[in-house]
Amino acid sequence: MISEKMQEALNAQINKELYSAYLYKAMSAVCSQENLDGFANWFNIQAQEEYAHAMGFYNHIIDRGGVINLLAIDAPCLKERTPLDLFKRTLEHEQYVTACIYELSDLAVAENDKPAKLLLDWYVREQLEEESTAEKIIDTLTRFGKDENALFFLDKDFSTRTFVQPTIA
Numbered sequence: 001m002i003s004e005k006m007q008e009a010l011n012a013q014i015n016k017e018l019y020s021a022y023l024y025k026a027m028s029a030v031c032s033q034e035n036l037d038g039f040a041n042w043f044n045i046q047a048q049e050e051y052a053h054a055m056g057f058y059n060h061i062i063d064r065g066g067v068i069n070l071l072a073i074d075a076p077c078l079k080e081r082t083p084l085d086l087f088k089r090t091l092e093h094e095q096y097v098t099a100c101i102y103e104l105s106d107l108a109v110a111e112n113d114k115p116a117k118l119l120l121d122w123y124v125r126e127q128l129e130e131e132s133t134a135e136k137i138i139d140t141l142t143r144f145g146k147d148e149n150a151l152f153f154l155d156k157d158f159s160t161r162t163f164v165q166p167t168i169a
């Protein structure tokens with residue numbers, strides 16, 4: 001049985017993952033408006049991944065006989081308009097999510113909650129990948145972002161990204 005405290009913390013994390021999906025959907029819309037369809041696709045797939053992340057916590061709570069408490073999702077406040085600024089915001093957001101995952105992992109250790117710790121280990125690895133991907137794209141955009149041809153080919157490349165359902169924990 002999951003503790004009340006862990007249940008509440010994981011429900012809060014479901015909300016953060018759904019907010020992430022919302023944020024990336026908003027970024028996808030900005031890219032579509034700028035006719036950057038490949039970038040729009042990349043953020044759209046990212047939004048789908050975030051929904052899957054939320055479901056990972058959702059399923060964990062259900063599997064352990066807990067109670068799901070879905071909270072209101074904040075509207076994303078997005079002023080960024082260029083691909084570089086969108087990916088800088090992405091990295092900033094993922095660093096925040098990583099900190100949240102670490103806190104949950106610490107809670108699992110403090111409560112000696114082995115199933116939650118096992119689940120959270122998957123998210124710790126996932127966050128490593130999320131941050132590293134954003135960093136690499138920021139690096140590429142910083143170097144070639146002013147080159148219209150480079151942006152064109154990057155947009156083409158991002159149009160090939162497809163959603164792969166993650167196997168969580």
Ligand code: OFO
Pocket residue numbers: 017020049050053093094097127130
């Ligand atoms: Fe769920 O990893 Fe991004 O936010």
